[in-house]
Amino acid sequence: MNKLELVSALKNATGVSKTDAAKVVQIFFDSMADTLAEGERVEIRGLCSFFVKEYRSYTGRNPKTGDPVVIRPKRLPFFKCGKELKERVDED
């Protein structure tokens, strides 16, 4: 399922217009992205939570050539599946 299909499914489930459904889907994911960009956590009960992990700069190696490369500090989002979703996906 992609974003368009999600919009369509939301429209059918709630009866809101396609424009509004698209706005809601956009708000939903933009809010999460904006929050993570600020380094804050996201917690959607039953679905999932995200937090941002910070990595310091380190010296890695190019696996092909073995040359040392300096990896700059970075941030990555970490996903944790919510309890309800976890159980529903794994039932049977």
Next chain:
Amino acid sequence: MALTKSDIVEKVYNLGFSKKESVEIVEQLIEIIKKSLEDGEDVLISGFGKFCVKKKSERRGRNPATGEDLMLRQRQVVTFKCSGKLRDKINGALEE
């Protein structure tokens, strides 16, 4: 402060829906995502990332508390793959 469902409901309310409608719309959206994953179908949100259902095969594990050997059954888990766009956005402050 962490972002929660009520923050998202508040933003939907600002589109002009009633409080009750806003809650229902957000709950429906979350339910559709959960249902899709439950049915084994990935959810791909361009610009954000991809929620995937992954099958894990049975493996030998150990109870970390007791050290006891046990068999972990085959199971299904949800994984998330961050999109390049989101990754860049999160790292935005570091790039400057």
